[in-house]
Amino acid sequence: MGVIVQYTSFVVHPFRTLRFLHECAGRAGRLRRRKVNVSTGIGERVQRKEDRRLLNGQARFVGDIRLPRQWEAAFVRSPVAHGRIRAVRKPAGAEARVFTAADLADVRPIRAQSSLPSYNASDQYPLAKDKVRFVGECVAICIAPTRAEAEDLAERVELEIDALPAVVDALKARQPDSALLHEEWGSNLFLTTFFDGDIDSLRKTAPVVIEREYSTARQCMNPMEGKGTLAHWDEKAGQLVVYTSTQVPHLIRTGISEFLGLDQGQVRVIAPDVGGGFGYKCVLQPEELSVSWVARRAGRPIRWTEDRREHLVAGANTRQHHYRLTAFADTRGRLLGIDAEITVDVGAYSVWPFTACLEAAQAGGNLPGPYDFGIYRCRTYSVATNKPAFTPYRGVARPGVCFAMELTIDAIARAVGREPSEVRKENLVPAAKMPYTNVTKKFYDSGDYPESVAQAEKAIDLKGFRARQAAARAEGRYLGIGFSTFTEQSAHGTKVFAAWGLPLVPGYDQAMVKITPSGSVEVRSGNHSFGQGLETTLAQVASEWLSVDVSRIGVVMGDTGVTPYSTGAYASRGMVMSGGAVSKAAEVLAGRVRRHAAHLLQCRAEDVRLAEGKAWHGAAHVTFEDIARAWYLRPDQLPDDVETAGLEVTEGYKPDIDTGVFTYATHAAVVEVDPDTGRVAIEDYFIFEDCGRRVNPLILEGQAYGGAAQGIGTALFEEVLYDANGQPLTSTLADYILPGPAELPAFRLGHAETLSPYTRHGIKGVGEGAAIAPGGAIVNAVNDALSPFGVELNSLPATPERVLGAILKAQAAREAAE
Amino acid sequence: MKPAAFEMVRPADAPEAGRALAAGDGAVKVMAGGQSLGPMLNLRLARPERLLDITALPGLSDCRETASHVEIGAAVTHARIEDGDCPEPIAGMLRHVAGGIAYRAVRNRGTIGGSLCHADPAADWVTALTALGAGVVATDGTGATREIPMPAFMLGAYRTALRPDEIVTAIRIPRHSPAARWGYHKICRKVGEFADAIGAFVADPETRICRAVFGSTGGAPLLLPDLAAHAARTGSPAGLTTVKTALEHSGLSLSAVKIHQLAVAHRRAVEEALADV
Known part of the structure; x- marks a missing residue:
């Protein structure tokens, strides 16, 4: 199976990433000049091709596009969380510039079907029709030459809404007396799922029983670029052309055509530069439909640019879980079984195409995570509440389940009086059992999970830390250490998505690779890059086969008009799926290049070797330009029986297994908690991860820093708050706190490279990983630090208010007891 | 937006x-x-x-110094104060406070007078200038000016004593003696955020003036003279329980966490001021 393991480790501070990037590139450049074979292929620290334009302000986002006769749109949004719409009155004299559900009567509501039993689908009209179900739901769209004027219009639209009781708490929403969002269901449940195991016998026999409740906050994803959509009807092409900030242009094309009732040939979706997505931009948004419809009706380009307040209110759509969990263990802390009840606060609607159920389905399936145990029972409830519709965010469900499991492991360790990382290692699936099928039938293809903990212990100096911690406590300072280990199912394949009952299931990813007449290379993929560096890494994959330098490889993505079909960038699938497709196409193309070169070099094709962007036979060579010129411009130089397939190849690819490939990692954090203020300072943070073949280590490190920064937001800062009426209290960045550079530690990284036996080049997905574990690592560290106070935090984020509140409560309880 | x-x-x-x-x-x-x-x-x-x-009004961007006071124009930016462009009425305190306001981009434009008039309870100047015994100079439509002492200037959250035809033109801060001590401690979620709790303490052994101010209380900064006197007399802050009791009886509606944070901010401000005494 060709499994290679290498370990490397180095330190980079996020502040210094840029300088570091240049240094590395410089270093690589010097090395390269000494090497005979120039390589920008797989494994090289190639500088990102896209950074030049991104860092120089030359990128082109939706907000940068200006078409002739373009107008701007502003939405009228619901001011109440739950209500029945009595009337929406347009301002006098502006009726032709304001549109409501009544105008959009021919648009189908967004309805994400699922084949899962017990699933309740919801109808989300792009402009609310009879009811509004969250603050920020679109009710009308107004258009004007400028955004300010469109907002002036929006203010003049009168809404008459009878307020209904708001459903804000997902646990209460499960009660039979709760108000209902979708009355026809008779409950607020999108879905319930069950895993059954023989927990009852364990309950009688297990020596250690740990019961906990955990909760994670609702969050906003906050990409730097918000959502934006610009649509116009192209008369010549007979097409609706939609520029939209999305991760999934081909899916959005399908969605727009389905819900607007257009043939897919009448819709072209172009994702220009996209400034971050994280999942926020992988679903069809109601605004995309409204803007598209209005552009066609108004006969002019219409753009809507989401502002930060719209995002913080109508985009408050992710992460909120609640767990009731019982863990059973033996006296050493060896896990025997888990009994869990997971409630996901889904919000008002089921998003298309991923549905309201993806989160709970993943939570139920992934809670056992990297652990080796035999008995599992889990119920999941996907509950409708008066909040924006739940959307998968980097890590999808796993930041929640990882938090719950990792805190449970530490709780077990405390109960049996052992070092948590020892208990963790003993419970993880050992390398000897790989490949391993776990209790929820997840197939773990490869890796050494306990070794990742051992590496983290070493890097963070667990032994030395315990001595330091004791000394600090003697001085009244409270240090703590926490570990968190997870597996990340990446590049989930067809069977996985089909099992989740989704309306659209990803299958093969296609890519096209061609040689241009001047010998440069063009790669086309229907996937998209929104910061993850795919423009560079796909070029590296092509470079690996063709030996052409990435500077001569152009990558075209994001435009459904010119790229082969791909379901897009989500679920850490880009490098595995699109990378695999580019690899396959480039391999076929390399074969053709060799055969053409053989004609020119007067040798056999199997004797031709590609290197440095040339085709060699011994010391003789022809350049790619020679080959391309012969094919495109001077076919007279080629024999009559030349292969006619040309220098352009489109291939489809899917890995050998359909169940996803599993990346894994261990994060370790050292924190200092100030018990007087509740402030948590991260002193050290180490990540050890294994994502198979690293196509570009530089980009991979960037993914780790960015993901971990978001995970620290989840762990310590980010929280959408609502009042009892469902009014959001965190609608600006002064209230919704994101970590800044000063709040982030100097991350240290270590890597293993256990190649996947089932994918091209052994690649596994890595985009989401680092966002998963920080909550578990940091709160475990906080609880370790605060153990002298008898404090245990079980909810995210660990804000100063929560930490200090817990300390004060414990003190008060102690004083009351005395 | x-x-x-x-x-x-x-x-x-x-x-x-x-x-x-x-x-x-x-x-x-x-x-x-x-x-x-x-x-x-x-x-x-x-x-x-x-x-x-009003940023271009004559005199509003000036800093002046008299024998008894430092006078800062209302439109002087936080950044200028941070950079030491204004005389200090007490060693280093204005620079320290200015440098902790939001982010440099905000400090480049935001002004000391604007901050006072906005009267955000969690802002820095309202608390720091109360501790320094500053007065706010207001000019009305007739050109008449009056000086409003800080405790009388901010009436509550976003409310000031300014009359409908008055604008703030300057802030007058009494000069302290070289022996004066100050401490300013801010507890906030992250660098640049508004404070959750502020403790400010100023004591001048020569004039025997001392002030302890609690900021970010949800209303105007709270002066607790007994706590200031205790610190000045004993050289150390009053016990946490004493401070918390004083805050509980202050008439403000504060959560237990907030009271604790305010008490800790006070203690740290006093300790910082008197560290090497």
Whole structure:
């Protein structure tokens, strides 16, 4: 199976990433000049091709596009969380510039079907029709030459809404007396799922029983670029052309055509530069439909640019879980079984195409995570509440389940009086059992999970830390250490998505690779890059086969008009799926290049070797330009029986297994908690991860820093708050706190490279990983630090208010007891 | 998030600004750095018909020093104070406070007078200048000026004692002796955020003036003279329980966490001020 393991480790501070990037590139450049074979292929620290334009302000986002006769749109949004719409009155004299559900009567509501039993689908009209179900739901769209004027219009639209009781708490929403969002269901449940195991016998026999409740906050994803959509009807092409900030242009094309009732040939979706997505931009948004419809009706380009307040209110759509969990263990802390009840606060609607159920389905399936145990029972409830519709965010469900499991492991360790990382290692699936099928039938293809903990212990100096911690406590300072280990199912394949009952299931990813007449290379993929560096890494994959330098490889993505079909960038699938497709196409193309070169070099094709962007036979060579010129411009130089397939190849690819490939990692954090203020300072943070073949280590490190920064937001800062009426209290960045550079530690990284036996080049997905574990690592560290106070935090984020509140409560309880 | 249409004018002097303000009957607002008003305009929480840009008014960007006072023009930016462009009434305190306000981009535009007039309970100047015994110089539509002592200036959250035709033109801060001590401790979620709790402490052994101020209480900064006197007398802060009890009886509605954070901020401010005494 060709499994290679290498370990490397180095330190980079996020502040210094840029300088570091240049240094590395410089270093690589010097090395390269000494090497005979120039390589920008797989494994090289190639500088990102896209950074030049991104860092120089030359990128082109939706907000940068200006078409002739373009107008701007502003939405009228619901001011109440739950209500029945009595009337929406347009301002006098502006009726032709304001549109409501009544105008959009021919648009189908967004309805994400699922084949899962017990699933309740919801109808989300792009402009609310009879009811509004969250603050920020679109009710009308107004258009004007400028955004300010469109907002002036929006203010003049009168809404008459009878307020209904708001459903804000997902646990209460499960009660039979709760108000209902979708009355026809008779409950607020999108879905319930069950895993059954023989927990009852364990309950009688297990020596250690740990019961906990955990909760994670609702969050906003906050990409730097918000959502934006610009649509116009192209008369010549007979097409609706939609520029939209999305991760999934081909899916959005399908969605727009389905819900607007257009043939897919009448819709072209172009994702220009996209400034971050994280999942926020992988679903069809109601605004995309409204803007598209209005552009066609108004006969002019219409753009809507989401502002930060719209995002913080109508985009408050992710992460909120609640767990009731019982863990059973033996006296050493060896896990025997888990009994869990997971409630996901889904919000008002089921998003298309991923549905309201993806989160709970993943939570139920992934809670056992990297652990080796035999008995599992889990119920999941996907509950409708008066909040924006739940959307998968980097890590999808796993930041929640990882938090719950990792805190449970530490709780077990405390109960049996052992070092948590020892208990963790003993419970993880050992390398000897790989490949391993776990209790929820997840197939773990490869890796050494306990070794990742051992590496983290070493890097963070667990032994030395315990001595330091004791000394600090003697001085009244409270240090703590926490570990968190997870597996990340990446590049989930067809069977996985089909099992989740989704309306659209990803299958093969296609890519096209061609040689241009001047010998440069063009790669086309229907996937998209929104910061993850795919423009560079796909070029590296092509470079690996063709030996052409990435500077001569152009990558075209994001435009459904010119790229082969791909379901897009989500679920850490880009490098595995699109990378695999580019690899396959480039391999076929390399074969053709060799055969053409053989004609020119007067040798056999199997004797031709590609290197440095040339085709060699011994010391003789022809350049790619020679080959391309012969094919495109001077076919007279080629024999009559030349292969006619040309220098352009489109291939489809899917890995050998359909169940996803599993990346894994261990994060370790050292924190200092100030018990007087509740402030948590991260002193050290180490990540050890294994994502198979690293196509570009530089980009991979960037993914780790960015993901971990978001995970620290989840762990310590980010929280959408609502009042009892469902009014959001965190609608600006002064209230919704994101970590800044000063709040982030100097991350240290270590890597293993256990190649996947089932994918091209052994690649596994890595985009989401680092966002998963920080909550578990940091709160475990906080609880370790605060153990002298008898404090245990079980909810995210660990804000100063929560930490200090817990300390004060414990003190008060102690004083009351005395 | 674009503001509703408004007019912007630059009055020639302070009395003209005062008259325009009074004539506007609430529809006219003063804009200095715009770092709080700007977002409020964009969110359409503030909807003035007319804005008076006072940053170019004569004297408003000046810093002056007299034998007894330091006088800072209302339109002097936080950044200028941070950079040491103004004389210090007490060694280093203004620079320290200014440097901790929000981010440099905000400090480049935000002004000391604007911050006082906005009267955000969690802002820095309202608390720091109360601790320094500063007075706010206001000029009205007739050109008459009066000095309002800080405790009488801020009446509550976003409320000041300014009359309808008054604008703030300067801040007068008494000079302290070289022996004076100060401490300023701010507890906040992250660098640049508004404070959750502020403790400010100033004590001058020569004038025997000492002040302990609690900021970010939800209202105007709270002066607790007994706690200040205790610290000045004993050289160390009062016990946490004493401070917390004082806060509990302050009449403000504060959560247990807030009271604890305020008490800790006070303790740290006092300790910082008296560290090497």
